[in-house]
Amino acid sequence: MFFNLIGGDDYRNFPVKPMERTFVMIKPEGLQRGVAGEIIARLEKKGLKMVAMKMLVISGDLAKRHYGEHIGKPFFENLVKYITSGPVIAMVLEGKNAVSAVRSMMGSTDPLKAEPGTIRATYGMDMGRNIIHGSDSLTSADREIGNFFKTEELIEYTRSIEPWVYE
Numbered sequence: 001m002f003f004n005l006i007g008g009d010d011y012r013n014f015p016v017k018p019m020e021r022t023f024v025m026i027k028p029e030g031l032q033r034g035v036a037g038e039i040i041a042r043l044e045k046k047g048l049k050m051v052a053m054k055m056l057v058i059s060g061d062l063a064k065r066h067y068g069e070h071i072g073k074p075f076f077e078n079l080v081k082y083i084t085s086g087p088v089i090a091m092v093l094e095g096k097n098a099v100s101a102v103r104s105m106m107g108s109t110d111p112l113k114a115e116p117g118t119i120r121a122t123y124g125m126d127m128g129r130n131i132i133h134g135s136d137s138l139t140s141a142d143r144e145i146g147n148f149f150k151t152e153e154l155i156e157y158t159r160s161i162e163p164w165v166y167e
């Protein structure tokens, strides 16, 4: 588990909290439609801390590993073909309950059923073009982060705004 303690030595007596890390990806349609920056801005404004980010074209092997739980499902082949079809932006975000914070900002898998205002409801029309991926649990997050990033690509740093994000 990538636990990270922030503010441990803080002279303002800022409490120590274990933070979660989650894996987030802007899918190819996000870049093609020119909304990647807007989506990243939403996550950033929420208070989540970026600890890693890169743009890449996913290989077939990586796509199959990333979506391994869906092998055999009717949409699997298309999903792998699509997710490898153009560049994506992969990132690791850190925060209190980061996994569920991102999932609730994303909304349901089907953008037409996603709660209005969520990222998928705002930017998407179709299940296969739902704009964003976010880990569904801490276990998935660890696995997915490991699939996309080397440990040395996860950057440790302190943000001075932390006490204005967390009580």
Ligand code: IDP
Binding pocket: 070, 075, 079, 108, 109, 127, 128, 129, 130, 132, 133, 134, 136
């Ligand atoms: P999630 O992304 O909300 O966690 P999953 O069920 O893990 O949803 O599915 C992974 C991705 O596969 C979805 O984000 C979506 O792009 C695609 N997908 C899932 N179910 C379908 C489907 O029934 N038809 C087409 N694509 C699907």
Ligand code: MG
Binding pocket: 136
């Ligand atoms: Mg999923």
